[in-house]
Structures are given as C-alpha cells and as structure tokens.
Amino acid sequence: MISRKFFPFIFVLMIAGFPGFSFTFCMAGTKGYVKTTGYYFTQGLQDKERMDMEINLETSFSLYDSGKGFFSYKLYADDLLGKSSRNSLSLDEAYLDIYTQNSDIRIGKQYIFWGKTTGVDTPTNNINPWDLSRIKPDPEQQRIAVGAIKVDYFRGYDLAFEGVWIPDITFSKLPSFTLPTGVAIGEEKYPQSELKNTSYGLKIDKFGSKVDFSLSYLYTWDSFPDYNIDLSAFPFITLVPVHHRVSIYGTSFATGIGETDIKGEAAYFQTEDTSGSSIYIKNPYLKYLLEVGYSLTDNLDIIVQFSGKKIFNFKSPDQYAGIPPELAEQFSFLYGEQREWQNSLTTHLTYKTWYDRLKLEFLGTYNLTLEDYMLSPQLSYEVGKGFDFGAGAMIFEGKPGTQFGTMDNEDFIWCDISYSFS
Amino acid sequence: MRKSLKILIAGVVVGVFSLSFFAGASFSLTGREIMEKMDANPEPEGSEGKLVMRLISKTGSVRERTLQSYSKIKNDLEKRYVKFIKPADVAGTSFLTLEQPEGSDLQYLYLPVLHKVMRIEAGKKKGSFMGSDFSYKDMESINIDEWKYKLLKEEKYEGMLCYVVESTPATEKVKKETGYSKKISWIDSKNFLVHKVEFYDELGNLLKILTLKEYKLFSGKYWIAQKMVMKNVQTGHTTELIFEGMKVNVKIPSLYFTPRYLMRGE
Numbered sequence: 001m002i003s004r005k006f007f008p009f010i011f012v013l014m015i016a017g018f019p020g021f022s023f024t025f026c027m028a029g030t031k032g033y034v035k036t037t038g039y040y041f042t043q044g045l046q047d048k049e050r051m052d053m054e055i056n057l058e059t060s061f062s063l064y065d066s067g068k069g070f071f072s073y074k075l076y077a078d079d080l081l082g083k084s085s086r087n088s089l090s091l092d093e094a095y096l097d098i099y100t101q102n103s104d105i106r107i108g109k110q111y112i113f114w115g116k117t118t119g120v121d122t123p124t125n126n127i128n129p130w131d132l133s134r135i136k137p138d139p140e141q142q143r144i145a146v147g148a149i150k151v152d153y154f155r156g157y158d159l160a161f162e163g164v165w166i167p168d169i170t171f172s173k174l175p176s177f178t179l180p181t182g183v184a185i186g187e188e189k190y191p192q193s194e195l196k197n198t199s200y201g202l203k204i205d206k207f208g209s210k211v212d213f214s215l216s217y218l219y220t221w222d223s224f225p226d227y228n229i230d231l232s233a234f235p236f237i238t239l240v241p242v243h244h245r246v247s248i249y250g251t252s253f254a255t256g257i258g259e260t261d262i263k264g265e266a267a268y269f270q271t272e273d274t275s276g277s278s279i280y281i282k283n284p285y286l287k288y289l290l291e292v293g294y295s296l297t298d299n300l301d302i303i304v305q306f307s308g309k310k311i312f313n314f315k316s317p318d319q320y321a322g323i324p325p326e327l328a329e330q331f332s333f334l335y336g337e338q339r340e341w342q343n344s345l346t347t348h349l350t351y352k353t354w355y356d357r358l359k360l361e362f363l364g365t366y367n368l369t370l371e372d373y374m375l376s377p378q379l380s381y382e383v384g385k386g387f388d389f390g391a392g393a394m395i396f397e398g399k400p401g402t403q404f405g406t407m408d409n410e411d412f413i414w415c416d417i418s419y420s421f422s
Numbered sequence: 423m424r425k426s427l428k429i430l431i432a433g434v435v436v437g438v439f440s441l442s443f444f445a446g447a448s449f450s451l452t453g454r455e456i457m458e459k460m461d462a463n464p465e466p467e468g469s470e471g472k473l474v475m476r477l478i479s480k481t482g483s484v485r486e487r488t489l490q491s492y493s494k495i496k497n498d499l500e501k502r503y504v505k506f507i508k509p510a511d512v513a514g515t516s517f518l519t520l521e522q523p524e525g526s527d528l529q530y531l532y533l534p535v536l537h538k539v540m541r542i543e544a545g546k547k548k549g550s551f552m553g554s555d556f557s558y559k560d561m562e563s564i565n566i567d568e569w570k571y572k573l574l575k576e577e578k579y580e581g582m583l584c585y586v587v588e589s590t591p592a593t594e595k596v597k598k599e600t601g602y603s604k605k606i607s608w609i610d611s612k613n614f615l616v617h618k619v620e621f622y623d624e625l626g627n628l629l630k631i632l633t634l635k636e637y638k639l640f641s642g643k644y645w646i647a648q649k650m651v652m653k654n655v656q657t658g659h660t661t662e663l664i665f666e667g668m669k670v671n672v673k674i675p676s677l678y679f680t681p682r683y684l685m686r687g688e
Contacts, residue, residue, distance in 0.1 A: 356553025
C-alpha cells in the first residue's frame with residue numbers, strides 16, 4: 001500500500017506525465033488565508049486562554065478542458081501562547097481532475113461530501129473522518145481529507161453515478177475524555193494497509209427536477225473506534241480502540257414547497273455485530289434527518305433540523321452478562337447507545353445586515369432524549385481589504401454521561417481575525 | 423380666408439402628422455404592447471464576460487467583487503452561470519440559475535468550503551444577491567406575464583423620448599416573491615430599451631432605482647447595457663454592475679449550465 005507521504009510526489013509525476021502537459025498547462029492561481037483565533041475557557045478545566053494560528057495556502061492550475069490540478073497546505077501553530085507544542089504542517093488536499101466527455105475523475109487527497117441537507121455531520125456523509133482533537137468554532141472545518149479515486153459518470157445533465165475507491169485508511173481523531181478510576185485508553189489498533197482493507201462506495205444522483213434525490217452505498221471502516229477490554233494489568237482496565245467494518249445504505253432528497261425548503265437524509269449502518277450480542281462492537285443503527293428551511297424576512301433565515309438515531313437489537317447496560325454495569329455504561333456512552341431511540345432538534349438562525357457585511361448566527365442543538373444541549377451564537381464582520389473579524393461562544397450543558405454534559409466544563413468564548421489573499 | 427393661407431395651414435397640418443408618423447410616436451401603443459416590444463428585442467443565444475460588482479455604502483466606502491458570467495438561451499429558456507473570482511474570501515463561490523417552463527427558476531449554489539452543491543431555498547429569491555442591492559429575483563429573467571402594465575406618459579430621459587410604463591404584480595404570489603408593489607420603467611421609443619426602473623416596496627414607497635447605461639450594439643442586433651446601477655434610496659447604498667470584455671453568440675458548452683460543472687469547482 002502506498003504511504004501517504006508520497007502523495008505530493010505522485011501527484012507531480014501524474015501532472016508531468018499527463019498527455020499534452022507542456023502545451024496545455026495554465027496556472028489558475030494561488031490564494032489562501034491567515035487566521036488567528038483566541039479562546040477563553042470560562043470553566044478553567046484546562047489553560048484558561050489559548051491562541052492558535054492557521055495558515056492555508058492553495059494553488060490550482062488548469063489543464064483547460066482536460067482537467068485541473070489542485071493542492072492546499074495547512075500550517076497550524078496550535079499554541080501561540082507557548083504553553084504546549086502542537087504545531088503542524090500538513091497537506092490538506094492534493095488532487096488531479098481529469099475530464100472526459102461523460103466522466104469527471106478526481107485522484108488524490110480530497111473531500112467527498114455526500115447528502116443534500118445542510119451541514120457536514122449528516123447521515124450519508126461518512127467518507128471523510130473527523131479531527132475532534134481540537135475544539136473549533138466551525139465544525140465544517142473539522143473533516144480530514146482522504147486519498148481516494150472518485151469517478152463521476154453523467155448520463156445527460158441530470159443523472160450522475162459516482163464511484164469512489166478509498167485506499168487511504170484514515171480514522172477520526174478523538175478528543176480526550178474522562179474515564180472512571182482505574183480505566184485507561186490503550187494504543188489504538190489499525191487494520192493493515194492491504195487491498196482487502198480499502199473502502200469503496202457508489203452513489204446515484206438525480207437533479208434538476210421537482211425533487212433532487214440520491215441513493216448511496218458505502219463499504220468502509222467505522223471511523224470512530226469500538227473498544228476491546230485488556231485485563232492484562234488487572235485490576236486496571238485498558239480499553240483498546242479497534243475498528244470494524246460497516247456497510248452504509250443511504251438516501252437523501254431536496255425539494256421545495258412554496259417558499260419552504262424541505263430536505264432529508266437517512267442512512268442504515270450495518271455493523272459487524274448484526275445481532276447486537278457483543279458489547280465490544282456497535283449495534284446496527286439508523287440515522288435520519290429532516291430539514292426545513294425558510295426565509296422569515298429578507299435578511300433572516302431559519303433552518304430547523306429534526307434528527308435522530310435508532311439502535312437495532314438495543315440492550316441497556318445491565319443486560320450485558322459478565323460486564324460490570326459501570327463499564328457497560330461507559331461503552332453505551334462511547335458508542336452513543338444510551339437509548340434505543342435518540343432524537344435531537346437543531347435550529348440555525350442567520351441574520352445578515354449592512355449588505356452582508358455583518359452576519360449574526362445562532363446554532364443550537366437540543367437532545368430531546370437525554371436533555372443535553374449545545375448553544376453557539378456567533379458573529380462575523382467583513383472589515384474590508386481582505387480582513388474579516390469573527391467572535392462567538394460555545395456553551396455545553398447536560399447531565400453526566402451525555403454528549404454535551406461531558407463537555408460541560410469546556411465552555412469557551414472566542415474571537416478571530418483573518419486575512420484572505422489571492 | 424385667402425387661398426394661399428388655407429394651403430399653408432393644410433400643409434402644416436399634413437407636415438405635423440407626417441413628422442409624427444416618421445418619428446415613431448405611436449400614441450396607440452398600450453403599456454403591455456410596449457413591454458412586449460421591449461421583450462421582443464433579440465437576445466443573443468449565448469454570452470460571456472467578466473462582471474465587476476461595486477458595492478458603495480452611503481459613506482462612500484467601496485467593496486468590489488469580480489465575477490465571471492456565462493448565459494445561454496435554449497428553447498426560450500435562459501440558463502446562467504456565475505462564479506466569483508475576487509476577493510479571495512468569496513473566490514470559487516459559484517451560482518447556477520436554470521429558467522423553468524413553469525414556476526420559479528431552479529437555482530444551485532457551490533461554496534468551496536462546503537465541497538458540495540446545494541439547491542437554493544425558493545424563499546431566498548427576495549433576499550439580497552451576495553450583499554448587493556439586487557435581489558435573487560432581480561437576477562432572474564423577466565416574465566412579462568407576471569405583471570400588468572399601464573402607460574403613464576411619455577417624457578424625455580437622458581435626451582431620449584421614453585415611454586413611462588407602470589408595472590404591477592399580476593398575482594399576490596409575484597408581489598410576495600419580488601417584494602415590489604409596483605415598478606415604473608422608462609423605455610425609449612426608438613429601440614424599446616429599458617433605461618431606468620423605479621422599484622416600489624410593498625408599502626408603495628420608492629425603494630430602489632435601477633439605471634442601465636452604456637448600451638452597446640453587438641453583432642449588429644443585440645443591445646446590451648454595459649453598466650447597471652442600482653441605488654437603494656431608503657438606505658443610500660448603491661451597487662454598480664460593470665461588464666468587461668463581453669462576447670455574444672459565442673459557443674458556450676451546455677456543460678457550463680449543469681450541477682456537474684458546479685461540482686468541479688472550476
């Protein structure tokens with residue numbers, strides 16, 4: 001299996017070897033941004049203040065009607081106040097597009113986002129893993145690009161078939177979390193880089209009609225780990241993160257009724273534990289989302305999403321024989337299996353004024369089942385000459401053992417200043 | 423009356439009528455007929471060009487956006503593709519409008535940060551297009567059946583004799599979708615080109631004034647304004663749209679007007 005570090009070199013070789021390269025190459029442009037963000041954690045669980053800087057540089061070149069090349073780098077300086085050292089330079093995306101009469105092919109490190117609803121954490125959008133190791137005000141920026149080959153075949157202008165092959169096995173980066181006394185997380189086990197361990201998927205897209213819709217299938221790895229128990233250091237318990245296969249069958253649609261936008265998605269996740277008998281592997285589950293969008297006024301838009309999850313062959317923690325209830329509860333929490341049905345309501349309000357110079361947003365998610373919630377008000381202001389200013393807060397509330405409850409001590413306020421250039 | 427005087431008077435009367443005839447002052451035209459003539463002005467089947475959008479605040483500060491625009495008419499239906507080139511923070515945002523035989527246009531938006539194509543909410547049509555004084559609905563092709571017309575008067579505007587036509591929404595749906603209770607248009611009597619439009623809000627107050635300037639004749643038959651200025655008289659904000667390097671009847675691939683092209687992020 002090809003190591004990811006060779007991607008830039010392979011990319012350059014592909015460009016150089018492309019037929020007619022020397023005659024059809026055209027530099028399309030370079031652009032990027034520099035963003036500095038300051039955080040203040042109100043609860044004091046960690047260092048109260050933090051400041052980071054992100055520099056993004058992207059370059060593209062056109063191969064005219066034959067395709068294009070694109071790559072972008074991200075430099076993170078994770079702690080400008082110097083209290084820790086987590087600086088990194090990473091290749092964000094690097095791909096080559098090849099266009100034929102009926103197909104578009106993209107090869108390289110890329111983002112592949114499926115689904116027709118708003119946001120990136122939606123039921124059918126499962127190809128790119130998450131980087132949750134840093135808390136970011138904007139969840140859209142927390143996905144990780146993967147090395148893949150994506151082929152879109154078009155029948156006419158309104159029907160597309162997309163096939164993806166993902167040889168690059170990348171998993172989500174998790175945040176640290178508190179465990180019961182005597183329990184620790186072990187070293188994560190990854191599948192071998194072999195052909196049989198690659199991922200692939202297929203999507204059919206129909207657009208340009210009264211209802212746009214898609215059907216999708218993805219055979220991949222669960223990017224969030226399951227856990228095995230290691231008792232070799234008993235009485236201390238080590239939870240060893242491991243990854244299992246999952247097949248995801250999905251659908252999504254987008255339409256409008258009058259002035260109201262209606263969108264929806266659903267996906268069935270068939271895990272390896274189809275009977276739900278093993279506590280070590282997630283049960284199969286269904287994720288669903290229904291979205292309604294409406295312009296309340298010329299400047300005020302609202303999106304409301306009802307989303308949820310249904311766990312098949314659900315067992316409560318006390319129903320797992322031979323597992324201490326406290327540990328079983330921990331597994332339920334880690335797997336998001338606290339209840340058979342879990343539903344949430346998300347509201348996103350956007351108000352634009354001063355000719356889109358100032359944007360005020362409010363995002364709130366309330367878990368109707370576990371009664372925990374997250375609130376995120378924010379504003380962004382276009383200063384001018386490439387400068388933008390942003391500020392906001394993230395507030396987490398809930399009982400212990402709930403998703404937002406465990407983040408209760410991580411409320412923070414933030415502000416950033418960015419400069420975009422081209 | 424002396425015979426010579428009678429002949430003189432008759433000659434003046436005939437001359438006046440003749441002048442009126444040759445000057446094209448059609449007193450018998452209705453508001454609807456004027457708008458039909460305006461709508462009948464030939465449009466190129468395809469056009470492309472760079473568009474500079476200048477957003478000028480009441481205090482005079484200017485924000486500038488540069489867009490690349492393509493449009494095509496096929497089977498009487500217009501398709502439009504617009505992509506932002508500058509400034510850097512909006513570069514790559516692209517927008518596709520597909521006129522439908524019935525109902526509202528279909529619109530798609532591609533935002534580079536989202537890495538996917540989004541179908542745009544129908545309710546957004548009244549909202550501002552990218553922070554300008556133009557609404558999304560203003561950017562759509564005009565459907566003359568959506569309005570009722572009345573010829574108010576004829577007057578000179580910028581040295582041209584113009585018909586002044588009042589347009590009112592034909593249905594409540596149009597009024598609600600556009601946000602306008604009426605429009606008053608100045609259309610010249612020679613080429614039936616629109617030079618000025620006043621937009622009135624739902625309360626009947628003057629909201630915006632659009633002026634179309636620097637009309638240029640392409641290929642000997644297409645009149646296209648190279649500069650459009652929309653001023654919001656209630657806020658004092660102005661948007662200028664200036665076409666640069668416009669080409670008409672160029673062969674624009676139909677591919678450009680598809681979600682496929684948006685997805686490429688070209």
